[in-house]
Amino acid sequence: MSKFILTLITFSFAFTIFGNTNHKKEAKKGITGMYLQWGYNVAWYTRSNIHFKMNNGDHFTLHQARGSQRTSFDAIYKYPLDISIPQYNWRIGFYINKEKTRAIEINFDHTKYVVEDGQKLRVSGVLDGREIDEYLVVTPEDLLHFEHTDGANFLHINYVEQHSLRYSPLKQRNILTYLWKVGAGINIPRTEFEFRGDRLNNRFHIAGFNVSAEGGIRVYPTRTFFLELTAKGGYVNYLNALADTENTKGNRANHHFGYVEFVGTVGGDIHFGNKKNKGNKL
Numbered sequence: 001m002s003k004f005i006l007t008l009i010t011f012s013f014a015f016t017i018f019g020n021t022n023h024k025k026e027a028k029k030g031i032t033g034m035y036l037q038w039g040y041n042v043a044w045y046t047r048s049n050i051h052f053k054m055n056n057g058d059h060f061t062l063h064q065a066r067g068s069q070r071t072s073f074d075a076i077y078k079y080p081l082d083i084s085i086p087q088y089n090w091r092i093g094f095y096i097n098k099e100k101t102r103a104i105e106i107n108f109d110h111t112k113y114v115v116e117d118g119q120k121l122r123v124s125g126v127l128d129g130r131e132i133d134e135y136l137v138v139t140p141e142d143l144l145h146f147e148h149t150d151g152a153n154f155l156h157i158n159y160v161e162q163h164s165l166r167y168s169p170l171k172q173r174n175i176l177t178y179l180w181k182v183g184a185g186i187n188i189p190r191t192e193f194e195f196r197g198d199r200l201n202n203r204f205h206i207a208g209f210n211v212s213a214e215g216g217i218r219v220y221p222t223r224t225f226f227l228e229l230t231a232k233g234g235y236v237n238y239l240n241a242l243a244d245t246e247n248t249k250g251n252r253a254n255h256h257f258g259y260v261e262f263v264g265t266v267g268g269d270i271h272f273g274n275k276k277n278k279g280n281k282l
Contacts (some may be wrong), residue, residue: 032098033272037091039265043069043111048257055250060125070112070149087111089263105158114147145194154210156185173223181214193243202242210236224269232261
């Protein structure tokens with residue numbers, strides 16, 4: 001699926017940057033244009049209580065666990081052809097008014113969430129068939145390791161508004177705009193779980209929901225090509241993350257946390273309609 005998406009975005013960028021869509025008829029009401037984006041992010045997470053329900057009847061909670069990102073930006077020069085290793089973002093937006101100040105956007109954030117090994121955390125519940133409420137040092141060998149590193153993966157729909165800050169000297173196009181977005185959607189993680197040395201990287205699946213708000217700027221070096229820098233804050237809830245291992249199935253985990261994300265992308269506009277509609281004056 002990811003290779004198909006990357007191919008689609010690459011083709012669309014080439015189409016956008018090297019040539020615009022020219023229609024002889026006026027654009028009809030509705031979708032008046034679209035844009036595509038690709039970029040990368042850094043993220044920070046609040047602490048969370050992670051509850052595990054094991055297939056052997058054990059159920060326990062790690063209290064106030066600290067999670068961190070894994071940006072993997074070194075992969076950009078180590079594996080330059082595999083652009084999906086670092087924490088990445090893609091967006092496909094559809095302008096819904098002729099001024100192109102409003103849009104509906106499909107947004108995917110591939111972030112990575114890792115519970116840091118070696119934390120001394122309060123663990124409560126039932127573990128190894130007995131009641132427990134004590135502080136333990138959490139390591140893969142002694143207890144567990146837990147991460148969403150094939151993606152915490154937030155897929156959501158945004159409502160977007162964009163406004164001009166600066167036009168070109170002849171006011172034929174934007175040079176600088178500011179924008180804000182709000183959205184909600186689903187989480188599609190692939191979780192790696194290790195319990196007492198037994199591990200498995202689980203399958204992608206829908207595991208919860210998310211909400212977010214975002215704001216930032218766009219810089220337009222040309223009429224269609226832009227750079228976008230935004231800050232984003234949100235809340236995610238994993239209701240049913242897979243925590244299976246090679247030898248045990250039916251384990252589940254749930255937790256929720258807030259996050260802050262900084263995102264940098266490159267993008268391209270595709271304008272619909274004739275040249276009279278291509279001024280893109282916001």
